[in-house]
């Protein structure tokens with residue numbers, strides 16, 4: 001048996017009612033065996049002195065395949081992101097580009113303390129592309145829900161046409177390599193966008209997913225393709241809302257609409273930076289909470305924003321506070337409190353994210369019997385010491401460089417601040433892939449935003 005004892009850290013279990021305390025975490029193989037003070041075991045000891053120990057972060061919306069195009073749309077509005085990446089690069093990518101994109105993107109997530117990602121994969125132009133994305137994620141060692149994209153991709157294989165083609169691929173994966181619901185990679189469905197395809201196709205996709213026992217995710221109201229569509233109302237009237245849906249970008253949802261999602265048991269993914277960066281409107285975090293729902297976070301597109309989930313949580317919190325205070329200030333009243341709290345934001349980034357993926361019985365908190373997804377954040381660093389409130393240290397101060405150790409399913413993936421993977425060789429592959437994609441777009445007269453400098457590569 002492989003035993004690891006994480007000893008002497010300030011432990012935030014994120015279990016209801018637990019308070020921060022000095023404690024140890026004992027891991028046996030891929031499972032947490034015990035959490036408590038003074039644990040002893042014949043085990044590899046990881047000294048957690050000076051760190052905050054918490055469950056790995058859960059990202060509920062990220063297009064991981066795009067890692068090779070980081071920063072490409074740093075100054076772009078949503079339509080130029082669509083034009084250059086979503087509806088162009090997605091069709092240019094070969095399976096090997098998706099594979100190394102997923103590997104590199106998942107390593108970026110691990111480095112930042114993320115142990116689970118809902119990978120909204122909309123670069124599946126052939127069945128091989130789906131397999132390549134899964135391979136890249138597996139190679140990184142991260143836990144992921146691979147959400148197979150159902151949107152059409154330019155130049156896609158004829159076998160993937162229509163909802164039926166994609167459902168056939170989903171069925172093949174479900175009956176094959178992703179049959180298990182307790183594997184490191186599980187299967188989900190990323191629905192087409194309602195304004196593009198209409199409710200009949202959405203019904204086919206969603207009922208097909210449910211027949212396969214799969215959870216789904218969908219873009220929400222801020223994605224205004226041709227004309228505004230009240231997708232929550234349309235889903236509601238069609239009887240399609242449910243607890244197995246993660247709604248993304250509900251920036252323009254009303255309080256009633258957010259209550260509809262909460263009442264259905266569905267979840268909301270806020271992609272704070274991407275939503276603000278690309279003109280998608282005000283993040284919904286604090287309004288989701290007011291509607292009785294649980295918010296979660298996603299980094300969405302590292303072509304435009306950072307891959308730090310803590311950054312998404314921090315920005316969401318401060319924007320929520322800004323908007324809450326703004327109302328009172330306009331009426332001449334200074335705020336008496338500044339919700340949401342750092343603890344609430346950390347719940348959103350851990351246990352509520354796990355709930356959104358239907359996996360809160362297995363991950364999202366530190367409890368005996370759960371999967372051993374554990375991270376250590378340095379609390380003795382130049383930007384984190386001293387600690388008064390560990391929730392605040394994590395949410396307001398910490399960055400990926402402070403993530404000391406990342407353990408996923410009992411395997412150490414980052415140790416003493418360094419990834420265990422060979423980033424140098426991954427980077428070489430990623431740069432070769434980037435070169436291929438950029439040259440192909442140029443040759444075919446495609447569109448990439450102009451860089452401000454003529455760079456030597």
Ligand SMILES: [Zn+2]
Pocket residue numbers: 061063120248300301
């Ligand atoms: Zn997205």
